[in-house]
Amino acid sequence: xxxxxxxxxxxxxxxxxxxxxxxxxxxxxxxxxxxxxxxxxxxxxxxxxxxxxxxxxxxxxxxxxxxxxxxxxxxxxxxxxxxxxxxxxxxxxxxxxxxxxxxxxxxxxxxxxxxxxxxxxxxxxxxxxxxxxxxxxxxxxxxxxxxxxxxxxxxxxxxxxxxxxxxxxxxxxxxxxxxxxxxxxxxxxxxxxxxxxxxxxxxxxxxxxxxxxxxxxxxxxxxxxxxxxxxxxxxxxxxxxxxxxxxxxxxxxxxxxxxxxxxxxxxxxxxxxxxxxxxxxxxxxxxxxxxxxxxxxxxxxxxxxxxxxxxxxxxxxxxxxxxxxxxxxxxxxxxxxxxxxxxxxxxxxxxxxxxxxxxxxxxxxxxxxxxxxxxxxxxxxxxxxxx
Numbered sequence: 001x002x003x004x005x006x007x008x009x010x011x012x013x014x015x016x017x018x019x020x021x022x023x024x025x026x027x028x029x030x031x032x033x034x035x036x037x038x039x040x041x042x043x044x045x046x047x048x049x050x051x052x053x054x055x056x057x058x059x060x061x062x063x064x065x066x067x068x069x070x071x072x073x074x075x076x077x078x079x080x081x082x083x084x085x086x087x088x089x090x091x092x093x094x095x096x097x098x099x100x101x102x103x104x105x106x107x108x109x110x111x112x113x114x115x116x117x118x119x120x121x122x123x124x125x126x127x128x129x130x131x132x133x134x135x136x137x138x139x140x141x142x143x144x145x146x147x148x149x150x151x152x153x154x155x156x157x158x159x160x161x162x163x164x165x166x167x168x169x170x171x172x173x174x175x176x177x178x179x180x181x182x183x184x185x186x187x188x189x190x191x192x193x194x195x196x197x198x199x200x201x202x203x204x205x206x207x208x209x210x211x212x213x214x215x216x217x218x219x220x221x222x223x224x225x226x227x228x229x230x231x232x233x234x235x236x237x238x239x240x241x242x243x244x245x246x247x248x249x250x251x252x253x254x255x256x257x258x259x260x261x262x263x264x265x266x267x268x269x270x271x272x273x274x275x276x277x278x279x280x281x282x283x284x285x286x287x288x289x290x291x292x293x294x295x296x297x298x299x300x301x302x303x304x305x306x307x308x309x310x311x312x313x314x315x316x317x318x319x320x321x322x323x324x325x326x327x328x329x330x331x332x333x334x335x336x337x338x339x340x341x342x343x344x345x346x347x348x349x350x351x352x353x354x355x356x357x358x359x360x361x362x363x364x365x366x367x368x369x370x371x372x373x374x375x376x377x378x379x380x381x382x383x384x385x386x387x
Contacts, residue, residue, distance in 0.1 A: 019151075019172050022135060024112030027058045030128050030138075031117040032066075032083040034091050035215060036272070036291030037315065038161075039069055040181050040298055042117055045165035046076040047182075049115075052174040061106070061131075063092055068272075072184055081106060088123035107132035117165060120155040121145070137172055161314050179318055181298035185280060189273030196274070198264050199241075204281035207239040211287035212255050213248030213267075219288050221306045221368060223251055227258035228370045229286055229377065232386030234261030238283060241266060243275060243292065284380055286373065289315055289325075297323055302380045306368050324376035326368050 027049070031042055039062075049058065059079040060070045070080040084102050085094030114131045116138025118124035122145075128136050129147050137151035146152050153171040156164050166176050193199055212226045230240045240261060242252040246268030256265050270278065276295060279285060285296045285303040289310045296303040297317040305316065307327035317323035378385055 019113070019135070019137075019174070022113075023053065024135070025056055026109065026111045026113070027053070027056050028061055028081075028106065028109070028111040028114040028131055028133060029058065029077075029117055030061045030083075030114065030124060030131075032062045032085075032089070032091060033118070034063060034065070036069075037294035039066060040183065040291075040294040041161040042165050043073065043076070043181055043298075044162055044177070044179055045117070045169050046073065047177045048166065048169045048174050050076045051177050052169075059109070059111070072186075072273075075184075086123070086127045089118070089127075103130055103132075113137065115168075117168070120157075121152070125152075137168070139168065158313065160316070160318060162318060180300075181294060183276050183295060183298035185273070185277055189271075189277040192271050192274035193277040196266065196269060199266075199278065202239060202241070202264075202278075202281075205283045207241050207282060208233050208284045208286065209241045209243050209279060209282050209292075210255065210263075211243045211285065211290070211292045212251040213244040214288040214290040216309075218309050219290065220251065221288055221308060223254035224258050225368075225370050225373070226255045226286070229373055229385075230255065230259050230263060231261050232374065233284075233377070234259075234263070236381075236383060236385045240264070241278070241282075243267065243270065243278070284377065286377065293317065293323070304373055304376045304380065306373065308368060322380075324380065326372050326376060 029046070031039065033039065046058070057078045058076065059081055060066065060077045061081045061083050062070065064082050067080050067082065070077045083092070084098040085092035086099070087094055087096070111131060111133040112135065114128050114133035114136045116124050116128040116136065119139070121138055121140045125138060125140060125145055125147055128138060135151060136147055139155040140146040140152045141155050151172065153168050156167055159167060162179050162181070166179065170176065210226050210230055212220060212223055214220050234240050240259070240263035242255055242263055242265045244252050244267035249267040252265045252267040256263055266278070275292075276299060279292070279296060279301055280299045282301050285292065285301060287293050287296070287303060287305060289305055289307050289312070293303060293305045294317070297319065300322065303317070303323045305323060305325045307316070307325055312325050312327055316325040374386060
C-alpha cells in the first residue's frame with residue numbers, strides 16, 4: 001500500500017477513523033449478485049466508501065450483466081472485473097477451469113483492501129481471501145470462519161439490506177452519507193426511451209406503471225388483480241403502462257387481456273436506462289417485490305410494493321411515506337404475530353420494527369387483496385380510484 005501525497009493523508013483523516021488508520025489506495029468489492037435490487041441496495045455503502053477515500057481506485061467484482069451497472073456508477077466505481085462463479089455460490093455455475101486465471105488476474109492487481117459484500121460469508125469469505133488483498137473485510141456468521149476479527153462484522157441477519165452494508169461501513173470507521181438509493185440517468189437513456197414511439201403520447205405525471213413480474217413466479221401477485229387496479233386507475237384518468245423483461249411478457253399479456261381499459265405493454269422493449277427514464281416521470285408504480293421497486297426508490301417516485309413470499313424487513317423501501325408495502329399474514333394463522341409497537345396483526349410499517357421478520361414463504365399470493373393495494377394507491381394519489 002502507498003499513500004499518494006500528504007494532502008491525501010490529511011483529506012482522508014479529516015473524515016474520521018477510516019479502517020482504523022488504514023488508508024487503502026486500491027479496493028476490490030465482491031458483490032456478484034444477479035438482481036438489480038441487490039446492486040442498488042449496495043450503492044449507499046459505496047457512496048460512503050468514496051466519500052471517505054476519494055482518491056482510492058475502487059473495483060467491483062460482479063456478474064457479467066453488472067459491467068454496464070458499474071459504468072453508470074462511475075462516481076463510486078472505477079473498474080470492473082467479471083466474476084466467473086465459485087463453488088457453493090448459486091448465482092452462476094462456475095467453470096472451474098477459469099478460476100485459476102480469474103484469481104491470477106485479481107491477485108496481480110495487488111489490492112490493498114477487499115470487501116466481501118456478497119452475503120453472510122459462509123462461502124464468499126474463503127473466495128474473498130483468495131483475492132490476495134493486504135486486508136480483507138466483510139461479514140461472517142457466528143461459529144463459522146472469520147478471517148480477521150478486526151475487519152469482519154457478525155452478519156446482521158435482521159437488518160434491511162441497505163442498512164446491513166452501511167453497518168459494515170460504520171464498523172470499518174466509514175461514516176454514512178445517507179441511506180437513499182440513486183440511479184443516474186444520462187442522455188442515452190432518454191434517447192432509448194424516445195425510440196419507442198408509443199411513449200411519446202405520455203406526459204410527466206399522467207401515467208402509472210404496473211409491473212406484474214418478479215424474479216420468481218411465486219412472488220408475483222395474480223395478473224387479474226393487477227388488471228383490476230389498472231382498470232380503476234384508468235377510470236380515474238390515468239394512462240396505464242405495463243413494464244417487464246422479455247421473460248415477463250407472458251404476465252403483462254395476461255394483465256392486458258384481463259383489462260377493460262387500454263394500456264401500453266412495453267415488456268421486453270426497454271433497456272434498463274430507458275425503463276428508468278420512463279419511471280422518472282411516472283405518477284405511481286405498482287409492482288411486486290423485485291428490482292423495479294428499488295429503481296422506483298432510487299428515482300424517488302411513489303410506489304406500492306406487493307410482498308407475497310419475500311421478506312419485507314429486508315427488502316422493503318426505507319421511505320414508508322413515498323413507498324408503501326402491502327403484505328398480509330391473516331391468511332396463514334400459524335405465521336401470524338402481533339406487532340408490539342402497533343398491535344396490528346398484518347405487516348407492521350414501523351421502520352425499526354423487527355417483530356414480523358419471520359419467513360413469509362408459505363403465504364399464498366391471494367393473501368394480498370385488491371382492496372389492500374387500492375387503499376395505498378388512493379393515499380399516494382390523493383384521490384379515489386375505485387371500490
